[in-house]
Amino acid sequence: MRPITAIVLFALLAPAGAAAAxxxxxxxxxxxxxxxxxxxxxxxxxSTDGGLLHDRDDLAIVYEHVDLPDxxxxxxxxxxxxxxxxxxxxxxxxIAGSERSDLGPEARRILSLWPDxxxxxxxxxxAYNIRFQLGQADKFRAGLVRSGAWExxxxxxxxxxxxxxxxAALPHVESSFNPDAWSRVGAAGLWQFTRSTGRRYMRIDxxxxxxxxxxxxxIAAARLLEHNYSVxxxxxxxxxxYNHGLAGIRRAVRKVGTSNIATIARRYDSRTWGxxxxxxxxxxxxxxxxDFHAERYFGDVRRRExxxxxxxxLPFYASVDALADAxxxxxxxxxxxxxxxxxxxxxxxxxxxxGYELRVPSGPDRAPAQELLARVADGARYYAQxxxxxxxxxxxxxxxTIARRYGVSTRELVALNNLPSxxxxxxxxxxxxxxxxxxPRPAPAPAxxxxxxxxxxxxxxxxxxxxxxxxxxxxxxASTTSTASIRDRSCVSTDGPHPTRTPWSPTxxxxxxxxxxxxxxxxxxxxxxxxxxxxxxxxxxxxxxxRRTRTRRRRAxxxxxRPRTRRPRPRWARSTPRPPRPATRARPRRSAWS
Numbered sequence: 373m374r375p376i377t378a379i380v381l382f383a384l385l386a387p388a389g390a391a392a393a394x395x396x397x398x399x400x401x402x403x404x405x406x407x408x409x410x411x412x413x414x415x416x417x418x419s420t421d422g423g424l425l426h427d428r429d430d431l432a433i434v435y436e437h438v439d440l441p442d443x444x445x446x447x448x449x450x451x452x453x454x455x456x457x458x459x460x461x462x463x464x465x466x467i468a469g470s471e472r473s474d475l476g477p478e479a480r481r482i483l484s485l486w487p488d489x490x491x492x493x494x495x496x497x498x499a500y501n502i503r504f505q506l507g508q509a510d511k512f513r514a515g516l517v518r519s520g521a522w523e524x525x526x527x528x529x530x531x532x533x534x535x536x537x538x539x540a541a542l543p544h545v546e547s548s549f550n551p552d553a554w555s556r557v558g559a560a561g562l563w564q565f566t567r568s569t570g571r572r573y574m575r576i577d578x579x580x581x582x583x584x585x586x587x588x589x590x591i592a593a594a595r596l597l598e599h600n601y602s603v604x605x606x607x608x609x610x611x612x613x614y615n616h617g618l619a620g621i622r623r624a625v626r627k628v629g630t631s632n633i634a635t636i637a638r639r640y641d642s643r644t645w646g647x648x649x650x651x652x653x654x655x656x657x658x659x660x661x662x663d664f665h666a667e668r669y670f671g672d673v674r675r676r677e678x679x680x681x682x683x684x685x686l687p688f689y690a691s692v693d694a695l696a697d698a699x700x701x702x703x704x705x706x707x708x709x710x711x712x713x714x715x716x717x718x719x720x721x722x723x724x725x726x727g728y729e730l731r732v733p734s735g736p737d738r739a740p741a742q743e744l745l746a747r748v749a750d751g752a753r754y755y756a757q758x759x760x761x762x763x764x765x766x767x768x769x770x771x772x773t774i775a776r777r778y779g780v781s782t783r784e785l786v787a788l789n790n791l792p793s794x795x796x797x798x799x800x801x802x803x804x805x806x807x808x809x810x811x812p813r814p815a816p817a818p819a820x821x822x823x824x825x826x827x828x829x830x831x832x833x834x835x836x837x838x839x840x841x842x843x844x845x846x847x848x849x850a851s852t853t854s855t856a857s858i859r860d861r862s863c864v865s866t867d868g869p870h871p872t873r874t875p876w877s878p879t880x881x882x883x884x885x886x887x888x889x890x891x892x893x894x895x896x897x898x899x900x901x902x903x904x905x906x907x908x909x910x911x912x913x914x915x916x917x918x919r920r921t922r923t924r925r926r927r928a929x930x931x932x933x934r935p936r937t938r939r940p941r942p943r944w945a946r947s948t949p950r951p952p953r954p955a956t957r958a959r960p961r962r963s964a965w966s
Contacts, residue, residue, distance in 0.1 A: 397536050398607050403634035404654050406432035411651070411658035415544070416669040418507030425456060428503040428647060431654075433485050435460050438504065453504045464499035468492040503647070508548070512662060513670050515548035519663075520675025522549070522562070522586045533594050536607070542593070542614075544659040545652070551586050551711055558792070562586045563593040567790065572596075578714065578788050578804055579722050579757075585712035587731065608633040608653050616649040681709055682734040684741035689723040694752035699732045699744045709733070715787060721806055722758050761807050767799040778807050 400408070410424075410431035418424060421440050427433035438456055440449050460482065467479050469492070475483065486495070526540045546564040547553035559566050561583035567576055573592035574582035582588040600610035600618055609631060613621040624640045625631050637650045666673050692713075696706050707718060709731040716722040724730065732741050763774055771794050775782045784806045786794050797803070 398538060398657065398660070399633070400657060401632065401634040403638065404657070406430070407637075407651055407654035408657045408661070410434070411655045412661055414505060414508050415512045415658055415662045416509055419510040420507050423453075423504050423506040425453075425460065425502060425504055427498055428501045431651070433498070435482065435485070435502070457502045457504070460502055461499045464495050468495040468499070511548045512544060512659075513673065515544050515550070516663065516666055516670070516673050517675055518549040519543070520677060521679050522551075522590070523675070524678045525587055526590050529590050529594050533598060535594060535598060538660045538664075539594075539597060541660045541663040542611070542656060544663055545655050551584060560584060561589045563589045565589060565592065569596070575712075578790070579717065579725060580712050580728065581714055582712045585710070588712060604631070606631055606633070611656055612636075612649065612653050615652040616645070620644060620649075679709070680734050681731050682741050683729040683731050684745050685729050686724060686726055686745075688748075689726050689754040689757055690748055690752055691720065691723050692718060693720075694748055695724060695730065698747040699741070700738075701733060705733065715784070716806055719806070723754060725757060761805040763803045763805055765797050765799055765801045765803060769797075769799075771795075771797055774803065778805055780806050 410426070414424070418437065421442070423438050423440070425435040425438055427435075436456065438453060440452065444452065463479055463482055467475065467483055472483065483490075486498075523540055526543075527537055530537055530539055543549045543562050547562055549562060551562045553562070553564065554560050555564060557566065560570075560581070563583075565574070565583045570576050570583045570589075570592065573595055574588060576583060582592070597610055597614060600613045601607060603618060604610050604613060604621065604625075609621050609625070612633065616624075620642075624636050624642070624645065627642075628636050628640050630636070633653055637653075640650075662669050692703060692706065696703050699706070703718070707713075713724065713728075714722075717724060730741075732744070734741070738744075763778070765774070771782050771785055771791075775785055782794050785791070785803060788804050788806050791797070
């Protein structure tokens with residue numbers, strides 16, 4: 373009987389021991405219990421069609437559960453919440469400014485929420501400290517359903533790195549397990565990495581953004597949490613540092629003089645220590661409670677099946693269509709598995725980069741990924757990426773003007789250049805353009821037939837040049853290129869650094885000046901609306917040689933040059949004739965283009 377009794381006692385005490393171990397890893401001070409209960413109520417009882425009006429500092433004080441009527445837009449919902457805040461502000465000020473013996477029923481109900489003997493000064497401060505928290509119950513339940521697709525991978529990653537499994541509930545606080553979530557400050561993805569923090573662990577550029585990949589970002593989040601814990605020595609501080617920053621939480625510990633998260637949340641004050649940072653750890657504890665006991669709060673929840681997939685590293689550049697055909701998967705499924713690839717790749721403007729680990733479906737009825745990769749045709753394998761095209765912002769240009777000029781949308785420019793707003797660009801800024809470029813050939817092509825430009829060049833050859841010498845030149849020289857060939861778009865060179873761009877040369881600029889209307893000075897020539905041959909240099913390249921000084925460039929930009937007039941004579945000397953100008957000052961007038 374003794375072995376059986378020992379087994380029964382171990383089975384009864386095992387859950388209690390596990391709970392004790394969990395409380396030791398993630399401490400739950402009694403001072404945080406009201407905040408944990410508040411967030412548990414937000415995550416499990418209050419949906420997004422309502423919210424709670426509460427005190428910002430003491431989450432145990434909840435004034436009202438506000439129901440937002442259906443059919444209201446965002447502005448109307450905000451107005452409704454403001455009216456309820458004004459109501460409770462008036463009531464609190466009335467309580468603080470009157471005798472508490474003759475209060476109405478609403479005032480007595482609000483006063484009963486506070487501890488006995490609360491001071492009038494505290495009530496006056498609370499009148500201007502009312503906050504509204506929108507409910508999250510329906511979003512949390514939807515997050516539980518979505519979490520089934522990635523939670524096995526998250527738990528395997530945490531177990532492999534030796535981290536607590538409760539950290540798998542952190543995406544509920546960050547994004548409700550929405551891999552496409554974006555915050556107002558630019559945090560993105562399942563784990564809500566900002567651009568600066570994400571670049572420490574992931575690739576983030578205009579082609580690949582691994583913050584949007586739940587598999588890659590999970591590994592990055594685990595590494596960040598592991599680093600925070602190695603510095604702080606406490607999971608409560610490590611999780612708070614995930615939201616507030618490691619330097620900020622170390623500053624809070626140094627200023628308050630303790631590493632107790634409850635004391636820091638109550639006493640620490642700074643400009644960046646807001647409501648979210650102060651309550652982040654309490655919200656995480658509530659998310660763990662609701663996630664690990666979902667049946668208690670939501671009943672039967674059917675989570676999505678785990679994604680069965682495998683990765684293969686690409687040894688070349690390829691388009692999405694070529695990879696989808698080779699791996700026998702539709703574009704939608706491939707997009708769902710490779711969320712890190714940005715819009716220019718899916719729109720055909722860029723190729724999937726070499727070295728990228730492509731995630732494809734796996735299963736018993738599918739061939740191995742390496743075998744399917746070999747099916748990519750040789751003509752669809754490229755050794756280079758589609759070159760980028762740039763535009764340098766001029767003074768007075770708007771983003772909509774630039775988008776209209778190149779035939780793209782403003783949203784594409786904002787997404788490709790990671791602009792914080794479509795209304796803020798500065799002169800001199802270099803923007804990437806999502807314009808399709810000619811596809812470079814996978815292998816060198818044979819010599820091309822003579823172009824109309826070459827024929828025009830040979831027809832304008834000098835009288836002493838031989839025919840064989842003219843035919844041997846594959847490209848027209850700058851000294852013999854005609855004006856018509858420069859203006860003709862079919863004569864644009866395609867074997868230069870960019871398939872749709874020709875290098876700058878002084879002859880092309882001179883040819884444009886020679887095409888002005890004869891008999892009219894240069895400052896009266898109407899300026900061209902758009903110069904199709906304007907060269908936009910990529911960052912880091914050398915600028916063309918300067919041909920004009922600052923003063924000459926300023927004069928050339930004017931529609932009419934400033935007249936050169938002599939200084940006006942004083943009134944007393946206007947009756948006498950002006951003496952002739954000395955011969956020493958006479959000099960030829962130089963044009964602004966010389």
